[in-house]
Amino acid sequence: MPSSKTIARLSLYRRVLNRLLEQGKSNVFSHQLAQHVRGTAAQVRRDVMAIGYSGSPTRGYDIEQLIQSIGSFLDDPAGQAVALVGIGNLGRALLAYFSGRRPRLSIVAAFDTDPAKVNRVIQGCRCYPTDKLAEVCRDKHITVGINAVPAGAAQETAEAMVEAGIVGILNFAPIPLQLPDEIAVEDMDMTTALEMVAYLARQKSRKG
Amino acid sequence: MPSSKTIARLSLYRRVLNRLLEQGKSNVFSHQLAQHVRGTAAQVRRDVMAIGYSGSPTRGYDIEQLIQSIGSFLDDPAGQAVALVGIGNLGRALLAYFSGRRPRLSIVAAFDTDPAKVNRVIQGCRCYPTDKLAEVCRDKHITVGINAVPAGAAQETAEAMVEAGIVGILNFAPIPLQLPDEIAVEDMDMTTALEMVAYLARQKSRKG
DNA sequence: TAGATTGTTAATCGATTAACAATC
């Protein structure tokens, strides 16, 4: 049972490895991979060991095999269906990112309360009215949700998601949701991230 | 010199405190604030101590004073101007979030290579062609940038930002940027976040 | 005063770093 940080790094490794594969490379050393992800070689080795894959002292890691190891660790073999709630600008950007791109983890339904937005197909994804959430989630076996509604509606939307059987929520609302502990919540806090980068930028420019 | 995690938590505390203030509350105990941010009371007390503010044993923290303490710690008194590069769906969502909302940290210019998008005003923010980046950043004293361009253009865009004098970048590209250490970079990795929430959801539903 | 909370110190826990033997 690796830590959630290890999970996050594995996800990133996989994307970098896929790009290296596209560039025609077949193997990679821990320090090379570390450089691409702004990490350390020891960290990479620990993470790879955690999923039970082994490298070779002279060739490092076989990229294709490592990608497959990460996949069999991170991905649900049966696939996981994702619901997006909130079809504003952010929602549409998320549809472009996650609709139909990856077979094992893909947005299969979008929801909004605005009647003008429903019953359309955006980025290949069908849009439904939010009050059909429970019904559609049941029919499509959706277990993961993305909450991209305005701040004021975020808490009640999240509760409706839980009601609909969703057990993991990617949350874009600027304030943490109050949900039962059985629900996995990951906050994408853009305000905090911007304030942090602004603070760190000021510290850096003071030094330099 | 608090850790970057402390910085992130302070940013979140401030938003929660502002909402409590709107609800008419004037003071808050560490465990109450902790509950709102899914943290611990001890953590809250440590963070507050780190910025030199003190509470009272009987009344906890004065909300208005604590907000002000956090502000004088996090915010640049002179304000920091932010540039957004990439006016797609994501960029427009970011403009809605960050354009003109907060006087001390606000997007003051947006950039895109698409001629159809420039020389307009979106969410009160003027749009420029990307090749004017250096010029506009100099004129408007911009030190912070948001990178919201498509993945393929992310690295060269980030380099142009650095060239233009930007020292802190909020990055939405799915692969880490290769930049000098003097630049503060914060990654908003939506792919990792979604994969992580999907993984954790599966673990939770296995248990339950 | 009694009671709950705060700030502070000591103990614990986990993660990172460093050192080293094993391997191709």
Add this chain to the structure above:
DNA sequence: TAGATTGTTAATCGATTAACAATC
């Protein structure tokens, strides 16, 4: 074989937790 890298173990570092005195 020589050399660089891997996997493993011990040492260090930092952060969290627990215990306690100070305070309103």
